[in-house]
Every structure is written in structure tokens, then in C-alpha cells.
Amino acid sequence: MSQVKKSAAGTKITKAEHIRRAAKKLGKKVRPKDIIADLKKQGITVTSPQVSSTLKAAGYRRKRRGKKAKAIASTAPVQNGLNLEALIAAKELINKAGSIKSAEKAIQAMKKLV
Numbered sequence: 795m796s797q798v799k800k801s802a803a804g805t806k807i808t809k810a811e812h813i814r815r816a817a818k819k820l821g822k823k824v825r826p827k828d829i830i831a832d833l834k835k836q837g838i839t840v841t842s843p844q845v846s847s848t849l850k851a852a853g854y855r856r857k858r859r860g861k862k863a864k865a866i867a868s869t870a871p872v873q874n875g876l877n878l879e880a881l882i883a884a885k886e887l888i889n890k891a892g893s894i895k896s897a898e899k900a901i902q903a904m905k906k907l908v
Contacts, residue, residue, distance in 0.1 A: 809840055813848040824854060 816829045820831075826845040833840055876884075891897040 809838065809844065810826055810848045812836070812838055813840060814852050816834055817852065817854050822854065824849070 812833055813829055816832045817824045820828055820832065826842045829845050829849075830840055830842065879888065887900070888894055888897045898901055
């Protein structure tokens with residue numbers, strides 16, 4: 795069993811090239827174990843990390859996103875107990891009032907009413 799086969803022109807085809815060809819043949823949502831099984835039928839032995847890194851370099855593996863980190867960051871309180879939504883609301887108030895001093899005066903007036 796040959797690990798690296800020769801093409802018709804006589805040049806060697808690397809394992810990585812075999813992995814890329816198998817991935818192309820099997821489709822975009824291919825898994826490493828599928829490629830390992832396909833290449834094993836051809837007499838080529840490859841490992842899962844080898845397949846994974848080759849697929850990632852070839853653009854077949856999607857990058858994972860940190861959804862949990864984003865969700866926690868948007869609801870996490872800031873040092874003084876304000877969250878992002880409260881700060882955005884404060885900024886809108888300052889923009890409507892025209893300045894920070896005007897917004898502070900409006901807040902002082904609200905304190906008297908409450």
C-alpha cells in the first residue's frame with residue numbers, strides 16, 4: 795500500500811491533495827471521518843487532525859462564533875451597576891437635552907417630582 799500516489803505525469807500527489815480532492819468529491823459539509831474512510835478505501839492512511847487542518851486551510855471548515863460571549867457582554871453590568879442599554883438611554887437623553895449639564899438639570903427636576 796502506497797501512502798503517496800503518482801499522477802499520470804509522474805509527479806507525486808500529496809496526502810493533502812488527496813484530502814482536498816476527497817472533500818471536493820464529497821461536498822461542502824464533509825466531515826473528517828468521511829474523508830478518512832474514503833481515502834482508506836484507496837489505500838491512503840491519514841489522521842483526523844491532518845484532515846481537519848487541511849480542510850480548514852482549504853476553506854471547508856467554518857469558524858465557530860462566540861455567541862455566548864456576545865450575549866453575556868451585552869447584559870453584563872458596568873462598574874457602577876449600569877448596563878449597556880442604560881448607557882445608551884443616557885446618551886439619548888443628553889442628545890435631546892443638548893448638553894450634559896442640561897441633562898443633569900432635567901434629572902434633578904425628576905428627583906424632585908419623585
